[in-house]
Amino acid sequence: MEIVDIKVSTVPIKSKISNAYIDFSKMTAAVVAIVTDVVKDGKRVVGYGFNSNGRYAPTGLLKERFVPRLLDAKKSEVLNDTETNFEPHKIWDVLMTGEKPGGHGERSVAVGTLDMAVWDAVSKIEGKPLYQLLADQYRGGEIDEEVFVYAAGGYYQPGKGLEELKDEMQGYLDLGYSVVKMKIGGTSLDDDLRRIESVLEVVKDGSRLAVDVNGRFDLEQAIEYAEKLEPYGLFWYEEVGDPLDYDLQAELSKHYKHSMATGENLFSMQDARNLIRYGGMRPDRDYLQFDCALSYGLVEYLRIIDMLKEHGWSPRRCIPHGGHQMSLNIAAGLGLGGNESYPGVFEPFGGFADHLPVENGYVRMPDEPGIGFETKSDLRDLLHSIAT
The missing domain is CATH 3.20.20.120 (Enolase-like C-terminal domain)
Structure with a gap:
């Protein structure tokens, strides 16, 4: 079981609306797809994630820092103890390797985007909706x-x-x-x-x-x-x-x-x-x-x-x-x-x-x-x- 690829794309959010601070005409979002080698019901499991509106796509951080870090990780650093699924808490530790405390800024958005995709993949592998996995x-x-x-x-x-x-x-x-x-x-x-x-x-x-x-x-x-x-x-x-x-x-x-x-x-x-x-x-x-x-x-x-x-x-x-x-x-x-x-x-x-x-x-x-x-x-x- 392993992650075989992570794809990153920047998607525009083109909207002529505004709040008290900003308009959204040039706002973007990052979308990631974590491709695994796991097959369920004849389909390869892919976990998806994206960042919420209001923050620009952290594409540079994803491509230059966090995605390479995750792809370079050992199996023992991303799998659970029984090696039957990925372990989000271990993966989070991998993503934050070498990151100093504080200075949260936009790196938190990049990690949050990948974390979403990880949980999507994990719950798909378990064959459960994420809410049921969390409740359990x-x-x-x-x-x-x-x-x-x-x-x-x-x-x-x-x-x-x-x-x-x-x-x-x-x-x-x-x-x-x-x-x-x-x-x-x-x-x-x-x-x-x-x-x-x-x-x-x-x-x-x-x-x-x-x-x-x-x-x-x-x-x-x-x-x-x-x-x-x-x-x-x-x-x-x-x-x-x-x-x-x-x-x-x-x-x-x-x-x-x-x-x-x-x-x-x-x-x-x-x-x-x-x-x-x-x-x-x-x-x-x-x-x-x-x-x-x-x-x-x-x-x-x-x-x-x-x-x-x-x-x-x-x-x-x-x-x-x-x-x-x-x-x-x-x-x-x-x-x-x-x-x-x-x-x-x-x-x-x-x-x-x-x-x-x-x-x-x-x-x-x-x-x-x-x-x-x-x-x-x-x-x-x-x-x-x-x-x-």
Whole structure:
């Protein structure tokens, strides 16, 4: 049993949308295919992975550092003790050989991309969906048969006025979502309040609307918005300041009583731990959005979950960023609070199995071995084109 090839490709994400910080017109994603010599049901097992939206493709890091490192590894360094499957934790150690602590940056994205492909291959070899594999290993076999998902949208876009924004949100409700999210912070406070109130006309209740600042505000702006947002009783107020400004987050928690969310741009267990230690996050109401595809993968995410439990946090307070099937499997297998979704945005990477619709804000899990990429036809076609 061995890895015979690893293919890497850069795929453009061409979208004319923007948040409070960036537009996505030149955004890219890295896609990897780990080709093994294992054959299941007459087909060679290939594990697939990609990085989440919001970070550019770490193609150089993959090709120059991490892929050669993995291909050069000995069998004993990548296989489990019985040599019946690959061992993701051993492979993670191989990938991080020679890497100094700290300086997580974009290397965490490269490792997370490969880690995703490793887990896809491992669960395919086991003949199980990844969520079942995780539940068997870490949760006594218990799975969440359906997972809460919310629709992330409401981006700034040329020519998009209040009516278009309302139509977008109504479309998400029509698809079966019960909670929607929109961007704020990219215009004036008065304009954003008008946008929020227009969406509230559609969703009818603030508890069904989350807002996302994408790290744009300083403390003064954060508090100014908080005072205006509090009467709405929103689902959450997300990533208000720079993700590493734990003092801002801690101070803001004194001024805003409802739920807040952050963590999607923290890329290691150590950064996540600093958020819990110093960020004033409240385990009874706030949400954590760490995204394994950006933060060294599932191996690191398991460490984050252990750290959270040590600090009195339930995994149910974790709703990962990214809107991809990897996080969906983690949510179902490890008992998280849900997963993000991007209906019609960042295709083909976002979204879930073609045959499983969202119903009352929840989506059921497919039975396909692996992460389930093959249940999403447009994503399957892209991934298979990389492997050939």
